Amino acid sequence: MIAARGTSRGGWRDGHCVIAPDKFKGSLTAPEVAAHLAAGLRAVRPDVPMVCVPIADGGDGTVDAVVASGFGRFRTSVTGPVGEQVVASFAMRDGTAVVELAEASGLRRMPHPPTSSTSRTVSSTGTGELIKAAAARGARRIVLGLGGSACTDGGAGMMTALGARFLDEHGCPLPPGGAALRRLARIDAANMIRVPVTVASDVDNPLLGVRGAANVYARQKGARQSDVDDLERGLARLAMIVRRDLHVDVADRPGAGAAGGAGFAALAFLGAQVRPGIEIILEQLGFAQRLAGARLVITGEGSLDRQSLHGKAPIGVARIAAATAVPVVAVAGQRSLTDEQLHRADITAAYALTDIEPDPEVCMARAGLLLERVGGAIAGEWLGDNEIREREGAAHV
Numbered sequence: 001m002i003a004a005r006g007t008s009r010g011g012w013r014d015g016h017c018v019i020a021p022d023k024f025k026g027s028l029t030a031p032e033v034a035a036h037l038a039a040g041l042r043a044v045r046p047d048v049p050m051v052c053v054p055i056a057d058g059g060d061g062t063v064d065a066v067v068a069s070g071f072g073r074f075r076t077s078v079t080g081p082v083g084e085q086v087v088a089s090f091a092m093r094d095g096t097a098v099v100e101l102a103e104a105s106g107l108r109r110m111p112h113p114p115t116s117s118t119s120r121t122v123s124s125t126g127t128g129e130l131i132k133a134a135a136a137r138g139a140r141r142i143v144l145g146l147g148g149s150a151c152t153d154g155g156a157g158m159m160t161a162l163g164a165r166f167l168d169e170h171g172c173p174l175p176p177g178g179a180a181l182r183r184l185a186r187i188d189a190a191n192m193i194r195v196p197v198t199v200a201s202d203v204d205n206p207l208l209g210v211r212g213a214a215n216v217y218a219r220q221k222g223a224r225q226s227d228v229d230d231l232e233r234g235l236a237r238l239a240m241i242v243r244r245d246l247h248v249d250v251a252d253r254p255g256a257g258a259a260g261g262a263g264f265a266a267l268a269f270l271g272a273q274v275r276p277g278i279e280i281i282l283e284q285l286g287f288a289q290r291l292a293g294a295r296l297v298i299t300g301e302g303s304l305d306r307q308s309l310h311g312k313a314p315i316g317v318a319r320i321a322a323a324t325a326v327p328v329v330a331v332a333g334q335r336s337l338t339d340e341q342l343h344r345a346d347i348t349a350a351y352a353l354t355d356i357e358p359d360p361e362v363c364m365a366r367a368g369l370l371l372e373r374v375g376g377a378i379a380g381e382w383l384g385d386n387e388i389r390e391r392e393g394a395a396h397v
Contacts, residue, residue, distance in 0.1 A: 040375020058277025059147025114222030128161025155265020181234030205257030278316030
């Protein structure tokens with residue numbers, strides 16, 4: 001059974017359907033989710049125009065999402081998080097490049113599960129190499145998506161790739177990783193490549209302290225408590241030397257702790273602006289323009305839960321659509337938000353794959369087929385005729 005929950009504010013007599021989901025992590029990319037939903041919708045309502053706009057919030061899948069909407073993809077060999085070479089992508093259109101940290105320096109790029117040892121030495125160097133490659137191809141502006149990071153190096157590796165030098169008391173370059181920053185004595189940023197950067201992130205953590213990059217996120221990257229303590233000391237040393245040598249004090253700024261402190265480096269070295277990831281990605285995709293004349297918006301992600309309410313992709317979609325009074329339907333692998341929470345987030349109905357298949361592992365394995373079933377159910381429920389309708393309560397298919 002598929003349950004559509006919530007209260008619709010009505011649909012349009014005519015118009016297209018905008019399909020704008022994020023990825024279903026561990027199962028399908030955002031473009032794949034959109035394609036399966038569109039297939040299900042077309043099977044029931046082939047006459048309704050469909051506009052697919054796969055989305056992302058700056059984390060894993062951001063480059064895939066913007067490429068699906070018309071950006072060009074550029075591949076290059078860069079340094080992976082533990083020093084091996086990996087082939088990573090950035091996207092570019094009209095002088096704006098979209099660089100996703102997870103492409104070069106993400107946990108998914110680790111050749112093996114993270115350990116205590118790697119938590120101290122992983123580096124963001126490859127992300128800086130992607131920025132450098134984009135600038136070499138003519139990028140005049142970088143949108144830097146921070147999420148899925150493997151490193152806690154304060155963005156030092158990223159800035160090293162752009163020409164900054166992080167030196168010990170003997171004037172020797174520090175080795176990669178956040179733990180080495182405890183020995184930082186001087187920063188030379190005179191010969192850095194600089195390009196305007198906007199950071200796309202939904203993380204508002206500062207660099208240091210109980211809510212900082214090391215204390216909140218390093219354990220997810222293999223760190224034990226002793227490693228967390230050393231990484232915190234390294235980041236604190238980095239902030240102090242940046243204050244002294246660059247005359248910049250941004251460690252307490254929201255977003256400085258994003259991606260193991262890569263947000264701090266972007267703020268301190270590049271003068272970056274930090275904005276909600278979904279907000280800036282939707283701008284790059286021209287999402288507001290694609291809503292013109294729409295009768296329905298379908299969004300979603302793998303799990304609709306309390307984290308979704310804190311700036312995740314489907315909520316950003318719903319807020320923009322709310323301004324045009326277009327109904328928003330959300331699709332998820334599973335859902336734990338209440339009807340009232342969805343209503344306050346401007347989502348008028350929600351469908352979960354677990355309403356069809358209760359076993360989460362089966363849901364992930366068969367997500368494409370289940371999404372097509374959901375797409376057909378949405379078409380029957382929301383695109384079943386050309387009259388403006390007002391529906392209340394729960395409708396079941």
